[in-house]
Amino acid sequence: MSGTYLGMPAFPEAAREAVADTTLRGNLRHATHTIRAKRAKAVTEVSDWAELREAGKRIKDHTLRHLDRYLVQVEETVTAAGGIVHWAADAGEANEIVTRLVKMTGETEVVKVKSMATQEIGLNEALEAEGIHAYETDLAELIVQLGKDRPSHILVPAIHRNRGEIRDIFAREMSEWGRPAPEGLTDTPAELAEAARLHLREKFLRAKVGISGANFMVAETGTLVVVESEGNGRMCLTLPDTLISVVGIEKIVPTWQDLEVFLQTLPRSSTAERMNPYTSTWTGTTDEDGPQNFHLVLLDNGRTDTLADEVGRQALRCIRCSACLNVCPVYERAGGHAYGSVYPGPIGAILSPQLRGTGSEIDASLPYASSLCGACYDVCPVAIDIPEVLVHLRERVVQGGEVTREGNKVVLRPAKGHAAERAAMRAARWAFTHPGALRTGQRAASRSRRFHPRTLPGPGRAWSETRDLPPVPTEPFRDWWQRTRGGKDGDR
């Protein structure tokens, strides 16, 4: 995945810094609470939400179960409609394909509609290295790009910035990239949006190459779908001569009819609207309307490895609505950057370690970036059981085991740093199967309680650094039971 995130500290360190930033916490709290309340209202408007959610889950599971067939079908239908289909096994290959396609046009500038897939593969950096400038055109992505920052939310990438910070970024940076911000720019959202409109319009009107992702690909018809609000998507999808769409292979739905489910659940789950302002669908190319050259790059980049995991594959149902981020108590406090991935929040905590593998420290820490409260599962419009996958991935991190990497089965060794946890669990297993030893140990613990340290020594320190040690009671439960009820209420 993206080189942007290389060298990120593991989640606990990154989160410790983030939670100390009171501006960040204020911005995040305001944003997540606003949107979660709106979303709840938008969902109650449709009485068949449960049925829509179940249908969405089933459609995606069915697609994944027959992904090979649908991939071949979408290749056929897109080609028949005048598009050209490319296959990219990993980020490097996808970047090479896109770079080559842009170079073939002779252009050195491209306009982009926000795309998680292209962020995931670090496309902007790859293009820049070849002398091609990629302009992000979503307002929030523009804020992030101008601020030399990283996105922190799937849907609202600049959620961590408030209006004052955005004003400063625009006033300082816009002139470096094109049309400067107007003199005397204030921090009202309307003025900021107007500044972005003027700055980007000059880029849209001269753009010859557009790059997008897609929310859905319809296998039956070869239709691609982009769901957006601002119109920057429509600009990128219709004004340039050449359109290149980089799409994860899991974004397929089998039939046109299937869209009726997702076009109802996605807007309500993501922006809490009945419908987003703009949805564009296109099937190959259309004579004299929109780009006359259309390329679809089908991206694997760890998705087939994720598909190989029986428990973890459900993460591929994700339609990137970001509802799970907005309800997550951990995301709300730590912010998106702490996850060290383009996919932050609960979904990122299960998707990133599967797409990238759990080899790095950050990826091994992500399955722990959760309180397992289950709110993410409740709001997920395709019913991904995120807590189940988190626990599954924790087991993999601690115990190791067989996983698929780049299509090959490999045996993963237990991750470093979990030796104490494994030892503690082994000790617990022994103690719980030896009642006499457990009793003796519990009594000793109670009698020595005044001398207990507040933090654990040795390898236990890592655990107690972020948690309070529970106080040991004055006597073990079993002794208390014997003393107060022992033998009286009928001992079994």
Next chain:
Amino acid sequence: MNSRERILGRVRRALADASADEAPIARDYLREHGQRTAAQTVELLAENLADYRAVVHRTDEAGLPALIAGLLEKRGAASVLVPSGLDEGWLAATGVTRVADRAESTPDELDRVDSVVTACAVAVAETGTIVLDGSPDQGRRRITLVPDHHVCVVRVPEQVVSSVPQGLERLDPARPLTWISGPSATSDIELDRVEGVHGPRTLEVILVGGA
């Protein structure tokens, strides 16, 4: 081995252990939400369009040319984009300079046009959405994108459906479609909704009923 074969091979190996029997996809969700007469559905469309800050007007066939002329005049429009198949009568009452929707027009030329008038393919009441499918009376996708003022005519009740499922049924996926729900908007700054970032900042929808 090329990447296509590599990816398809990985998918097949990944699914080797997946069980073959799967639960059927139950489509027991609703085809529309609530029971409404055709008139009530049009009413709901008007409400939901207005809720997302589209300006809604109602008239009949006879009143349409005067209404369109009035809207363009009020806007101070000096020029209007006209799709090739637009009913000529709709613009009969206005003297505003007409600009034809031509494939050769550059985006800069479109940017200098003030308004655009189009028909639509279908409108979805429950979501307050109008859908354009590039038919001759709606024109290329870009003409409803670059000018800042879009006037869209919806024939009611014939072109109005209740729900997204009913809308999809009526549409041809082979055509390029644009679903529009209110004017362009963003919520990227502190989740405050602001109308008009890149698309038209003003969307006026005319519901035309009766002969």
